Amino acid sequence: MSLIEIDNLSVTFRAKGRVVPAVREVSLKVEARESYGLVGESGSGKSTILRAICGLAPVSGGSIRIGGEPLPDPRGRAFSRRVQMVFQDPYSSLHPRHTLDRTLSEPLAIHGLGGADARVVQALADVGLPAKFRFRYPHQLSGGQRQRVAIARALMLEPEILLLDEPTSALDASIQAEVLNLLARLRAERGLTFLMVSHDLAVIDHMCDRVLVMQHGRAVEELAHADLAAARMTTAYARSLFDASADRMLDAAAAGARP
Amino acid sequence: MTLLSVRNLRVTFPSDTGPIQAVRGVSFDLGRERLGIVGESGSGKTMTGRAVLRLIRPPGRIEAEAMTFDGQDLLAASPAQMRALRGRRIAMVMQDPKYSLNPVMSVGDQLTEGLRRRDRLGRAEARRRAIAALEAVQIRDPDRVMDAYPHELSGGMGQRVMIAMMLIPEPDLLIADEPTSALDVTVQAEVLSILDGLVRDRGMGLIFISHDLRLVARFCDRVLVMYRGRVVEELAAGDLLAARHPYTRGLLNCLPRIGGSRAPLPVLDRSGDWADEAAP
Amino acid sequence: MTALRAWLTDPNPASRRQARLGQLWLAWLRLRRNPLAMAGLVIVAALVAVAVLAPVLAPHDPLAQDLTRRLLPPGAPGHLLGTDEFGRDILSRILHGARITLYIVALVAVTAPVLGLLVGTVAGYFGGLVDQALMRVTDIFLAFPRLILALALVAVLGPGIFNAVLAIALTAWPPYARVARAETLTVRSADYIAAVRLQGAGSARIIWGHVVPMCLPSVIIRVTLDMAGVILIAAGLGFLGLGVQPPLPEWGLMIASGRKYLFEQWWVATMPGLAIFVVSLGFNLLGDGLRDVLDPRSAGR
Numbered sequence: 001m002s003l004i005e006i007d008n009l010s011v012t013f014r015a016k017g018r019v020v021p022a023v024r025e026v027s028l029k030v031e032a033r034e035s036y037g038l039v040g041e042s043g044s045g046k047s048t049i050l051r052a053i054c055g056l057a058p059v060s061g062g063s064i065r066i067g068g069e070p071l072p073d074p075r076g077r078a079f080s081r082r083v084q085m086v087f088q089d090p091y092s093s094l095h096p097r098h099t100l101d102r103t104l105s106e107p108l109a110i111h112g113l114g115g116a117d118a119r120v121v122q123a124l125a126d127v128g129l130p131a132k133f134r135f136r137y138p139h140q141l142s143g144g145q146r147q148r149v150a151i152a153r154a155l156m157l158e159p160e161i162l163l164l165d166e167p168t169s170a171l172d173a174s175i176q177a178e179v180l181n182l183l184a185r186l187r188a189e190r191g192l193t194f195l196m197v198s199h200d201l202a203v204i205d206h207m208c209d210r211v212l213v214m215q216h217g218r219a220v221e222e223l224a225h226a227d228l229a230a231a232r233m234t235t236a237y238a239r240s241l242f243d244a245s246a247d248r249m250l251d252a253a254a255a256g257a258r259p
Numbered sequence: 260m261t262l263l264s265v266r267n268l269r270v271t272f273p274s275d276t277g278p279i280q281a282v283r284g285v286s287f288d289l290g291r292e293r294l295g296i297v298g299e300s301g302s303g304k305t306m307t308g309r310a311v312l313r314l315i316r317p318p319g320r321i322e323a324e325a326m327t328f329d330g331q332d333l334l335a336a337s338p339a340q341m342r343a344l345r346g347r348r349i350a351m352v353m354q355d356p357k358y359s360l361n362p363v364m365s366v367g368d369q370l371t372e373g374l375r376r377r378d379r380l381g382r383a384e385a386r387r388r389a390i391a392a393l394e395a396v397q398i399r400d401p402d403r404v405m406d407a408y409p410h411e412l413s414g415g416m417g418q419r420v421m422i423a424m425m426l427i428p429e430p431d432l433l434i435a436d437e438p439t440s441a442l443d444v445t446v447q448a449e450v451l452s453i454l455d456g457l458v459r460d461r462g463m464g465l466i467f468i469s470h471d472l473r474l475v476a477r478f479c480d481r482v483l484v485m486y487r488g489r490v491v492e493e494l495a496a497g498d499l500l501a502a503r504h505p506y507t508r509g510l511l512n513c514l515p516r517i518g519g520s521r522a523p524l525p526v527l528d529r530s531g532d533w534a535d536e537a538a539p
Numbered sequence: 540m541t542a543l544r545a546w547l548t549d550p551n552p553a554s555r556r557q558a559r560l561g562q563l564w565l566a567w568l569r570l571r572r573n574p575l576a577m578a579g580l581v582i583v584a585a586l587v588a589v590a591v592l593a594p595v596l597a598p599h600d601p602l603a604q605d606l607t608r609r610l611l612p613p614g615a616p617g618h619l620l621g622t623d624e625f626g627r628d629i630l631s632r633i634l635h636g637a638r639i640t641l642y643i644v645a646l647v648a649v650t651a652p653v654l655g656l657l658v659g660t661v662a663g664y665f666g667g668l669v670d671q672a673l674m675r676v677t678d679i680f681l682a683f684p685r686l687i688l689a690l691a692l693v694a695v696l697g698p699g700i701f702n703a704v705l706a707i708a709l710t711a712w713p714p715y716a717r718v719a720r721a722e723t724l725t726v727r728s729a730d731y732i733a734a735v736r737l738q739g740a741g742s743a744r745i746i747w748g749h750v751v752p753m754c755l756p757s758v759i760i761r762v763t764l765d766m767a768g769v770i771l772i773a774a775g776l777g778f779l780g781l782g783v784q785p786p787l788p789e790w791g792l793m794i795a796s797g798r799k800y801l802f803e804q805w806w807v808a809t810m811p812g813l814a815i816f817v818v819s820l821g822f823n824l825l826g827d828g829l830r831d832v833l834d835p836r837s838a839g840r
Contacts, residue, residue, distance in 0.1 A: 041443035041444065041445065041446075042414070042443055054733070054737050056733055056736075056737075075737075075739075076739065077739035079739075080737055080738050080739035081739075083737075084737065084738070085733075085734070085737055087730040087733070087734065088730075089730065092729055092730045092731065093730035093731055093734055094731055095731040095735075095749055095752075096731075096753075097752045097753065098749075098752075099552075099555060099558050101555060101558075102555070106735060106738065106740070106748075107738040107739075110735075110738055110739050110740050110744065111738075111739065132551035133551065135551070135552040135553065135554060135555060135557065135558040136550070136551065136552070136558070137558065137562065140550065143300075150734075153734065153738075156738075157738065172299040172300055172470060173299070173470065173471075173472070173510060173513055173514055174299060174509065174510060174513050174526070174527035175299075176513070176514075177513035177514070177515075177524035177525070177526050177527070178526050180515065180524060181523040181524055181526065184521075184523065185523070199443065199444065200444075201444075201517060202514065202515045202516055202517050202519075203515055205515065205516075205517045205518065205519075206515035206516075206519065206521060206524070207515075228517065228518075229517060229518035230518065240445055241444065241445065242517070244444040244445045244447065244448045245444060245517060
């Protein structure tokens, strides 16, 4: 039994009489302690899958099971202790009028967990932020530091599954490296399961064991890490995504510069 | 031949804690070539591009020893002279077409507006020229796009329209500020190759501003690497992989590669002498 | 003083309290740079001071009548602003009237916005039927001119200062509900709300702890700007004899009693009118300044 099982999931948004299918009959399985990537371009429905798991998007068909159990609706507190999410934009995912201390201790208060002081300090240390940042507001932090706080918040309840929605796409390359390293370390230390969304194939390749390529809400191709690295994809779309990946461009430039 | 020459450019903004220098002494010369400016956010790359067009809003200030475009002193130019330069001789493409196109005007009206007003062309002639421009950016059904409104276009299509609009007056210099960052990778490649072809065919100068070292390396002749308002290294794009400056090397190395090692990525070390020198 | 300032501007506060006070300090610095807002603040502070110190400041008993000295013009010995038709000192009445004005303003300020915030955030957060129902109720209240509605309420409840406050509060909340709902709609879909919902927070916690703090600045600005209107309505009710009852020195009531002498003894109605004007202006200036300080779109820059 896989930890996350998604069967024929469809998500349809209805707004002002228009029906927009965002995800169409996508199935995937993520094993415990695996890191699974969803890659695709904007509008491919990759982020919508994460939101559907969290109950933030309307599921119109199919099923989502975590640990073999179908998810209750609304998701409930037991769910939030198993699954947490890191959002794309660290500038909008932290409450602008709450100090880091409030942001990090909120989940503990919701679940009635004690020892907030020690846990908040520990959480800051775990994501590599100095303890003196504890009572700062988000606008007193850089983008990379904010994303570290967002990761710390997601880990406050010690979930086993972390949903990562483009966690580094709003960050500079050098900061992206730091955040990716942090995520990789936390996963190794805590045995976390990742379901990670990105438009950047190189990031997915670096972080994930298996990848699902998506386009227009449909699953196009699933690739194991070794197949992706060796460019053994079978569909034309996955191939074009691979070829357009920015880090391929550097190789092309290098090849051009040194024939 | 030098098209644009910038000497010791400084852009300063006042703040509560004293003036903040966004650009601190940047110098470069540009011929009819493709110059890349790369750096992280806050490195001053966008401000450099805007300063060339004097598009820094007060209270921001632009200072330079010299800033000349095709023999004309940009620092001494009157606002009217600057307006005549902008768009017609120096054009700028911004990151997100959504914010650069007028949402309540059809694409065709926006494309022909300048032609009809500035060049006093007739309706039919202006439309013909606009359609030719859309074809030049490889839009397959220019007639449909002409009648469309910006919200009916995809991001890639919108950015192509922007590029077409900028290229209609046949400028000598195009400043492109992250022109493809809001686009998907496959679309990105297309837009870049269109831009590349146009610059090549028309012999324009291009300043390509981007945070993406890999993109710039593929696309430009020469690269300026900026850090905290200064140029830390200038090199030919082909030599980028052989960059010597620790900052440039750090930026290159910290990117994950497909099929690369899964060991922790090397992190940019900002503790070297170069970082201290650059510190304000 | 410098130690206190260093403590307030410490980039690494050691407690929530220090962090919050530090933010307040920064807001105060921004407010201080706006001379008009500071003028407004001075006027409002003066109102508070006068209200507190009225018995000390007032040269006469505001209720003491002296028919031999009635309708004296301003500048008469012992009566700086003159006397009214019963020979009561106008200055003393205005000073004591500040207490009543402040009482009304304060009571309205703590009731109407709270009700409006509650209705607006709940409607905005839940949407759908709840939103429809609450906002239609709001619309019904908005459909009546405020003074007319207040009049109707007072007519039912009976005249008196407390009923006047109640009537004003009941007519004042709908705009706050509107403002709060609009703000909630933009906040509702933010990632930080999704994040806290994902942590298992209930609706009450989300609305109170996460949505309300985002709506509060716009509501506070709106309240400050509305205070002038509240003073005017209170004065209007007093003028019509439906608010504060004589002989209490309420400004609107004073204008009403001076109406009869408007052409010969202009000061009887004009002096309380000036007081209303100055205090309303003060609240308006302060509200404009607070907009610059508290507006979420300018914060964090």
